[in-house]
Amino acid sequence: MEKDIRENIAWAQINKDVLRSLEAPRPLYWVILLVALAMVGVGVGCEIYQYQTGIGVANMNNPHVWGLYIATFIFWIGMSHSGTLLSAILHLMHADWRKPIYRFAEAMTTFSLMTAGLFVMIHLGRLWQFYYSLPYPNERGLWPNFQSPLLWDAMAIFTYLSSSIIFLYVGMIPDLAICRDNMHPGWRKKLYSLLALGWEGTDRQWRNFRVTYLTVACFLIPLAVSVHSIVASDFAMSQQPGWHVTSFPPYFVAGALYSGCAAIISLFIILRYVFKFEEYMTLSILKKTSRLTFAIAMVWTYLNAVEFASVWYSHDEAAKDVLIQKATGTYAPFWWMMIFCGSVVPLMLAFKRFQANIPVLFAVSLLLNLGMWLERWMIVAPTFSHGYYPWAWDHDQWPSLVQWGIVFGSFGWFALLFMVFCKVFPSVSMYEVKEMVYHRSLALKNGETAEEGVH
């Protein structure tokens, strides 16, 4: 059996390999960065146009008051859940194969949350009044409406984003110290010195560090679940057919983990190549991630089926109409595409030969992400097109190029942030890889000793 990591890898080598990623990536890195920058340019251009002209240029209308922005918002929120899955849940479960890959997954969490947050603002008709939705004491005595699921969203995202950043940062402190110790004097050294907070790896620091990390991880798990449940509440708490579904919160959480895992596979493959992390991001870990993704895909498929079945079995005519509309109406191609990408494509992952086949996995992960993006769109748009009030049905609304441009730009924005992060901070956790190597070599030694004892 392949190993998750080579046990005899020298710790100094680990430092060297990871620190190299901060300085000398492959040329593809710069290509990605430039492409991302160009995409951001498109998005920003569209947003400036929309800001100045009015959100009507997105071609939304009555009843389609929400468009791709909200769908993409959910998509990015969903993507953020993978980091928590890998760093918090697997941490609690002592799955140590997460160690080489959790750092970038956490970074993904943070940056996809930031991207999602942007969409909330882009979506607003009066972006310049965004701060009205924040609960801050003011001389007018005005508060936001705490009953609104959108406000819960804001609170949850704020909590999640700040907790994620803290979690990411706290977990990175020992690595920052390594960077500090190894960098030549310069801005980087200053930055790392500042951020490392004087970490020396003393037993007191490690002791408190361990408890803190564990505690925050414990908080993060219910937080992550609550965040996507609350995003689901934006829909489930409303009265609209197709949204007012009890199973939405778990369904959203499953979808979030799913899309996050798929994104991790994509980024895994990219980082592995760009930063020459073949030693750490091994095929064995990839295989485990694929299996995890497959499992979550099946959970998602099940919850999807549950949603359809409960709608179908109910007497909620309006909700049933929306479901029929999804499957047979204007959105049918996208809906079936979603089913295909979300439920059929992951079946590939059940086959061993594909589980570590990089080209196949890359394609599959992109398709899964496409499927998950479509899923969010298929939650938002069909209900608007086919609500309670037949006079206000509109099956023909199509998002304008401005809308597509901003959605497109958001992927560039995410890639830009993520890639810059990976170049500035160690995207593989050095100290944890060392722990992994240490424990595995210990286990190996013990195993050998045990075997010797048998002989």
Next chain:
Amino acid sequence: MSRHHLLALFDNFDEAEAAIVELRAGNIRGFNPDDLILKSPIEHPEVEGVLGNKPVHIQWFTLVGAILGGLLGFFLISGAQANFFAQIKGGKPIVPLPPNFVLTYEMFILGGVFITVLGFLICAGLPAKRSPLYSAKVSEDQIGILVSGDESAIAALKAIFSKHKALEIQEEAGK
């Protein structure tokens, strides 16, 4: 009486552990076994037993933070509703419990996380000035044992370190 600081670096972790055991058991005059600090590149829970009973208090910070966060959340929100939104919304009461519970929950977590991290910084003594006896090797692949003792104990300490194959022993005469 001046105190001296010693930092010994080991690349064999078992030896380092053995050294600690010996230091603590040795009853060296002028050296308090609690004046021993382990510096390591990774976390060593198994060494902790050797280091003696050193409790962690972060969970108390967590508890207080979470409770405070939750209470603040609930009363801030309900108070704001009661004062400002003296208008009915959608047939719901002015202070509606389900949304307030959701927000209280979020604030509970937020308070918990923030105060835990605050507790971490306090308990771990961060941010800290780096001690003069520090080697970059400690963040790479070696374990450092930092001891401080009276001048009289130095020789005994050095002997124990050397016995356990310390790669390097740094010494500093402190205050």
Next chain:
Amino acid sequence: MSVNNLLENWAQFRHFHPVDDKPHDPYKWAMSIDLDACSGCNACSVACYAENNIPVVGKEKYAHGQAMHWIRIEHYWDEDIGVPGGREFPEQGAQFLPMMCQQCEAAPCETVCPVGATNHTADGLNSQIYNRCIGSRYCSANCPYKVRYFNWYDYPTTDNVWPETMTRQLNPDVTVRSKGVMEKCTFCVQRLNAAMSTARSEGRKVHDGEVQTACQQACPTNAISFGNLVDPESRVAKQWARQQVELTKDKQTKDAEPGGSRLRGYRILEELRPYPSVMYLERVRESAV
């Protein structure tokens, strides 16, 4: 102090509305629309444009579904007309229906607004505060009737919406809404406020017929009645009472009568429990021809 306030008045803050709340006093504005009288002529809609400074968006934006008509005239045909296997002609005519904000007592739009820009007023209106609105459009998303209209563009500065001389027609009692805010029928709140203010300064209540909404005033067939539901002598209150439609019910007692009620009053999508303030009277069809 807010916590004191909270603790002292706790019971008051936990009242549910409208189900176990005190009735509105002294005003609860409500409407009733007789669909048998409504001829679908659109006069109400044009009057509403005139009264409430509603922008004319033009053909292109109308085509995108961005029309702003606060009150729209819908028509419904029998479902089996002009389709294969169905009847050839709509021999029963159409059923016209003026649809505007139903000023729900438990409005789905109110709870979801993140900034509290839409509220329930003491006289039973669903109000919209334009300068508080940030344009999240959640209210519209959650409106079952889809009667909220969003300012997709900055209409006051858009070409040919209010060019040079047209601006002088704008009603100074009503705001001209800018880009990015939600708007909807207000039951002509500017008229209500003026009437209530006059009545207050004269130490009395607004009496029935003293204030009319723009649509009601224009309606050539008097299909629209509007007034104070609290005042038992008002025409609207009498109509609601006669039709046995109760504001705080999601299922009217009369509908449980065996064989169905012989009364015409009903409210649209009542079963969703928004408790709308507009009662419609069913269209009548002659059975002899």
Next chain:
Amino acid sequence: MMENGFNRRDFLKVLGWGGTAVALSGCGNTSVEDGRETVNSYVEAADYVIPGIGVYFNSTCAQCDAGCSIMGKVREGRVLKLEGNPDSAINRGKTCGLGQAGVQHHYNPDRVREPLQRKGEIGVTITWEKAYELIAEKLKDVSGEEIAFLSGGVSGHLKVLLDNYLASFGCRNHFVYEALAPAVVRAANKKSYGVEMPRYNINKAKVVLSFGADFLGAWVSPVHFSQQYAQFRKGVDGERGVLIQIEPKMTLTGANADRWIPVRPGTEGVLALGIINALGTAGGDIAALVKDYDKVRVSKETGVPPGHIDKIAALLKLRSPSLVLAGSAAEGYAHGSQNAAAINLLNHVLGNVGKTVEAAAEVPFPQMAPARGNTAALKALNDGLAAGKYKVLFNYAANPIFTAPGGMKFKDNWAKADFKVVFAHYMDETALQADLVLPLDSALEDWGTHVPEYMADGAQINIQQPLMERLHANTRGMGDILLALIKQRRPEDYKSYEDYYGYLRAAMLQNKAALGGGGMDDDTFWSETLSKGIVKLAGAATTAVHSKAGATDLTLPAATQDAQYPLQLIPAVNVSLRDGRHANLPWLQESPDPLTTIVWDSWVEIHPKKALEMDITEGDIIEVTSRTGSVKAQAYLFPGIHPDAISIPLGQGHEALGRYAKGYGVNPFQILDAVFDKETGELAMHETRVKISKTGQRVIVVKDESAAGAKQIRKKIAGRMSTDNVDLSKEV
């Protein structure tokens, strides 16, 4: 809400009308001249000007000929909104959408603001003095017979002044033209009842049988009829009125009917006779007339199932009185007069005459009575122009180049007159072809008296008064222009009248006693008259209606087939746009057509069955070709039309008239054949036959109706009950 307790003369003085010269502002409390606003002091404002409070002034709606009385809400010198005047017997405080949009004519950005003289292809701004001189010069060498004056319907003192002006040079060529007037019905009524327009008591009828009379939409006096209709629906003694509408294309009234019956276009008269036959109550020569119109034949010719005819007859017999109306769908044929006569005959047979068809009151000043517009006048003018009879042509309140049927070639003939003066609000199609364009005050800036063509209860004269100061300094009221012109001819007689206001006031005061002001002093009477906006004439004379049917020499032709042009074109009258003069009002353009909900465009209405035959779907651009011409417009599938007919609404398709009208839709007037009613010489609007073909292009129809196609999808949205199940007796 009415506020009359102030001195009206102050108001007038403030508005610059108190007695100074015709024009200019200067002493007003606002000045909008040149787009500048003057800062006003409210310290010494007149007592009715309260900043922030709207004050209502009464006037008369000029949007159509119905003569509804309106109150304009005036605030800080601006008129903001029009409401109905509750004292008017015609509209009783109500208005239609068209009336509401009256302010948009006033504030329209495309109004003509200066007199324009043609110089080649462009219009050059000139002064009013120059314009008057030019007219005087052009009239100098022409005889009265060489002058023609084309106008829309006029009444009141304007008509008097106009008649006097034309008489001053012996001109008898006043052509009163309305493109959409019920002229054939008027003639038929005159024969059947002895009056052109009797009073129809819809509210007293238990059954209304309407042959294409869109009385809720655009026919005669829709706001008045809508009120009657509401009473009719409430019913007499709890018995709800029944409306049966018979027409080939569903109108708004048809959409409100209990039974809408599509009839083969042009066979309305046959059906009317068939119903008389089925009633079996007529005797004498009527019985003889209808004896051949048995159910089988009538059903075959009209396409109405025999069962329907029986049902209608049974209902009419059972419920009396009833009312039968002949509307524009029935009169628009070469045999339109015959159709109308046959329909009117039904009222006689049913004994409705004298009950639901009553004599209308008349204004005892024949010279003020409305000059009723028709299309025969246009034909006469057109013939004259074609023959080169007229050298100078005036045009007021009509847009003949837009509304004349294409078959008349009116635009070519128009050019044959040497000098054409157009009194215009806008540069419409006709004004564009003028040699001199004189800008008019809007209806909300002008003075006038109007005698409604259709009198509700009792006779009345409507007062029109300015609701605000002139928006543009260089426009003039039509009355003032006429006064200036007549002073050129008869300066002595008119020198005492400074302006039209002075003339009007003097003329009204002269007849003070007859106008109900006996015993009042002049100022009080005048002030009260203006404040009421209506002069009700108590005890005005009525002409009795004939209670006996007149001669019934009816000859109704059988429907013909035309293989080359298989479809009948029904030019539908849009409730808002009418003959196109309101197409530049954005509120109306954006107000959806009630039946199709289409906005800002024209469409070709076609029955789904026919569309299926021709493989046409909604939004296909189809070409409609008549013998006269062709137009292209989007198809709209609509089951409320006879499969042998198509319909295009009138009013769109402007090539001028400003930003809100130009370039939207098509103008079906262009393809109307010049066919005329045999008896009256009126244009037979529905007599054009067309063929249609697909062009292969398709558009998305811009409409309010949604993807659900106006269906309720199992929800109770627009509820409906049968009369069997409803208890209307105790309704409030």
